[in-house]
Amino acid sequence: MAKLSVRYYLYMIRGDEIIRDMEGEEFESLAEAVDAAQQSLRDMAAEHLTQATRMTMKAIEIYDETGRHQTSVEAVTAIAACLPPWS
Known part of the structure; x- marks a missing residue:
């Protein structure tokens, strides 16, 4: 059975500027959209x-x-997640 896709729009936030995603992209879940972001x-x-x-x-x-806004992915959090822990 095929999974249903949902179209999510990933808006980029640069300073005070919002770069809107006018086309969106289909993902199987919100978690998949977060991973892509x-x-x-x-x-x-x-x-x-x-x-x-x-x-x-x-x-x-x-x-x-x-x-409807679903979630935000902060750049600092996304980058820090792939760094080793600091002692």
């Missing part, structure tokens, strides 16, 4: 590190098909 933020951070530039993206906010 975390990976996007990590990829952006890696790109900024290799270019020695400052990352200004603060978060990705996830909205459902009705326009």
Whole structure:
């Protein structure tokens, strides 16, 4: 039996600017959309590190098909999750 997909919209928050996702993307769950947002933020951070530039993206906010805010993924949290624990 095929799983149902839900369209989520990932809005990027850069400073006070909101970059709206007008097309959205289909995910099987909100957790899958969160994983995609975390990976996007990590990829952006890696790109900024290799270019020695400052990352200004603060978060990705996830909205459902009705326009209702579901959750936010903070850049610092997404990046910290893949670092070793600090002693």
